[in-house]
Amino acid sequence: MTTLTQTSHPALWLDPKSSVGSVEREQLLEAGLQLLPVATLQDLKLGLARARLVVIRLMGDTGLLEEVRKLTQAFGHAIPVLCRVERNQFELGIEAMRRGAYHVLSADDWSVDAWRSALALAPTRNEVPKNSPQTFVFVDPVSQHLLELARRVAQTQVSALIVGPTGAGKDVLARVLHDASPRRNGPFVAMNCAALPENLIEDMLFGHEKGAFTGALKEHRGLFEQAQGGTIFLDEIAEMPYHLQTKLLRVLQERKITRLGGNAPVELDVRLVAATNKDLREAISSREFREDLYFRISAFKLSVMPLRDRPGDILPLVSQFLSNYGPDDRQIRLSERAAEMLQQYSWPGNVRELQNVVQRALVLSNSDMIDEADLMFDEWESHAAEPNKAIELLSAPATAETTSATAIEDGALSTAVKSSEYQAIMAAIRSSSNRSEAAKKLGISPRSLRYKMAQFRDRGLPLLAAA
Ligand SMILES: Nc1ncnc2c1ncn2[C@@H]1O[C@H](COP(=O)(O)OP(=O)(O)OP(=O)(O)O)[C@@H](O)[C@H]1O
Numbered sequence: 001m002t003t004l005t006q007t008s009h010p011a012l013w014l015d016p017k018s019s020v021g022s023v024e025r026e027q028l029l030e031a032g033l034q035l036l037p038v039a040t041l042q043d044l045k046l047g048l049a050r051a052r053l054v055v056i057r058l059m060g061d062t063g064l065l066e067e068v069r070k071l072t073q074a075f076g077h078a079i080p081v082l083c084r085v086e087r088n089q090f091e092l093g094i095e096a097m098r099r100g101a102y103h104v105l106s107a108d109d110w111s112v113d114a115w116r117s118a119l120a121l122a123p124t125r126n127e128v129p130k131n132s133p134q135t136f137v138f139v140d141p142v143s144q145h146l147l148e149l150a151r152r153v154a155q156t157q158v159s160a161l162i163v164g165p166t167g168a169g170k171d172v173l174a175r176v177l178h179d180a181s182p183r184r185n186g187p188f189v190a191m192n193c194a195a196l197p198e199n200l201i202e203d204m205l206f207g208h209e210k211g212a213f214t215g216a217l218k219e220h221r222g223l224f225e226q227a228q229g230g231t232i233f234l235d236e237i238a239e240m241p242y243h244l245q246t247k248l249l250r251v252l253q254e255r256k257i258t259r260l261g262g263n264a265p266v267e268l269d270v271r272l273v274a275a276t277n278k279d280l281r282e283a284i285s286s287r288e289f290r291e292d293l294y295f296r297i298s299a300f301k302l303s304v305m306p307l308r309d310r311p312g313d314i315l316p317l318v319s320q321f322l323s324n325y326g327p328d329d330r331q332i333r334l335s336e337r338a339a340e341m342l343q344q345y346s347w348p349g350n351v352r353e354l355q356n357v358v359q360r361a362l363v364l365s366n367s368d369m370i371d372e373a374d375l376m377f378d379e380w381e382s383h384a385a386e387p388n389k390a391i392e393l394l395s396a397p398a399t400a401e402t403t404s405a406t407a408i409e410d411g412a413l414s415t416a417v418k419s420s421e422y423q424a425i426m427a428a429i430r431s432s433s434n435r436s437e438a439a440k441k442l443g444i445s446p447r448s449l450r451y452k453m454a455q456f457r458d459r460g461l462p463l464l465a466a467a
């Protein structure tokens, strides 16, 4: 496609019956559609990251529409789907609208006006409310399985425990549990047990009556009461002080709560969801966590896997973050090499790190394409704890058996030069708000800075984000 107008929108085009002729294609282009024809659902799935719109031709029933809707939902976006039906299949058109198509056109309608208004009607991705359940990504089979399980658990009333490493999506899953439950119209109240001083947690959770203690001028409804009819989410439950664990256990057993300084217990209709990134069994053996509480909250345990164990989520997440944080008026794409790097990286900071990387890339990239040089991964302790790793890797990238000491002793001058170059560049980046500023400080062009960064990255050196 060479003659793109500025306003053209990529539209995936699936027509099992016939292909589009060049005249029709030009007409659609004039209406603002850049056709991306696909032959199978698999190709359609691969193209979703690039599409503004999906256009499908229905052959007698809505089966294809249902398949496509499943794909776009799993993908995490409500990408608008337009259905083409035969002119005499009025009923089918109505059925398609009922099943989620945003618009229907006759299969032989190529008029610029009809397509232009169809495009204008298409809801944009940004109209999908952020944080609504369908904006989360569960594409990899591992994640689909977890989502399925979470939806089933959501139907029950018992407590659930979400475990998983940092940044993997425990908060997200807690939200899914609430949104998929019969309590979805009730409140979702969250508290992070690690974020509050010990003496406040009790008051926050259970509330107090007026005059319960000096300074209690008004009565205060605790979070449990605020969550009536809904879900209470206790994040980082392992950080809950031991004596409060006892109290929490009692509340869960009795389903009643008494405010501090009060004597009339309040009946509770609240579902507890807890989360932790710690191994609670270890905390139990070191007597930091009550075993009986563990049994009570972990009737349903949901494990969120590290991102590296569900690689199928990586690109769909990128595409979602690009559309959440990228410019509204155009679409930012990933170069093939960048996509490869994102898929190969080990993601110690999981989805949160991926989100950071995409946000940084949007700042660093100065075109509509994100390239490998725009990718800056988070700095991790394991790297930071080895300050000489830079030197090691620079001196002997292939056989990195050299210890840091010998690297310094044996290293040629070039090693020292390279390592101080690395340090100088990192220092400049650390003290700059973007890469062009860093390049200016270093007295080199942004282009050579990119090149150097790419070299460092190839050698596995940790790269800092611009401050
Ligand atoms: N499946 C997903 N789809 C879209 N965004 C996600 C998904 N999972 C996580 N995120 C995003 O990644 C970030 C981290 O997720 P979340 O806060 O749920 O992780 P967490 O496991 O609770 O982390 P922590 O251990 O630090 O509490 C959030 O901004 C969240 O919106």
Ligand SMILES: [Mg+2]
Pocket (backbone or CB within 6 Å): 170, 171, 235
């Ligand atoms: Mg969390």
